[in-house]
Amino acid sequence: MSKVLLIDDDVELVDMLKEYLEQEKFEVNVAYDGEAGAAEALTGQYAIAVLDVMMPRLNGVDTLRRIRAKSSMPVVMLTAKGDDTDRIIGLELGADDYVPKPCSPREIAARIRAILRRASAENNEQSPYSPLAVGALSMWPEQRRATWNGKPLELTSSEFNLLEVLARNAGKPVSKQHLSEQGLGRPLARFDRNIDVHLSSIRQKIAALGSDKSCIQTVYRLGYQFIKE
Incomplete structure (x- = not known):
């Protein structure tokens, strides 16, 4: 079972994503702001994080910057649809992928699986x-x-x-x-x-x-x- 961290202040979306991912056999934990999310991500317990750009206390870009200062864990960012600036900044700071909002739980699960599957395959290859x-x-x-x-x-x-x-x-x-x-x-x-x-x-x-x-x-x-x- 892969452990996923969701960092997003949208309670309704987080609840929906958490329920879907758990049905897909992921273990899921949640943080509702960037400060808490960065601290939780750096505990080393998670295979991957899903991070929203727009959040209180610490926005997604600064949260990613804080994570990347100490960890190379995979991060998928959620960005506003059509907002290329946030997407490009996120990628430049080290995000592994991005999904524009509104997004479906199925798409996020597919992106998570693709990243983790690739990492797992490489771990066993050589x-x-x-x-x-x-x-x-x-x-x-x-x-x-x-x-x-x-x-x-x-x-x-x-x-x-x-x-x-x-x-x-x-x-x-x-x-x-x-x-x-x-x-x-x-x-x-x-x-x-x-x-x-x-x-x-x-x-x-x-x-x-x-x-x-x-x-x-x-x-x-x-x-x-x-x-x-």
Whole structure:
């Protein structure tokens, strides 16, 4: 049973989501404001959090920032329909996915399952003694751990998945459709820029570890490519 944390001040929506997720065999706990939600998320008890952007005491963006300062647990954000600003800021801060409101419990359950299924598959795929190594990058999928030139590379769950797909195909262009299916667990939607934002974040994190050039290149009309050094 996977434990889910819902962080949202909309009592009616939370009750509906909690009831549905429990019927789907998830264990669910609830926090009704950002302060309580961040504290609960950082207890380490949860497989994933679902976080609303608009909340009292501490909004969703600041709550995510507080979580990301100490944890890489998967986070799905709930944003107002059509509000690209909140969505992009959330992704840049390390959200793994987003769902625009109004949303159905079924869709949220599907997004949660996709993220957790991908993480579980990676955990069982490789021996802990056999890292995936390409140039300065080393990844241990079963531990969800990565380093760059021996320094810890702190990635969100979705960032880790996308970088792993690129690393396994190093030297070859990978389409955004393939990245979305293999890295995010869902088909690429029209006008979806999640992958672009996630990869921009990865580039920034690698640069912060001392890399003076981007190992991830955009390939015109094809997608992205991890450059072998």
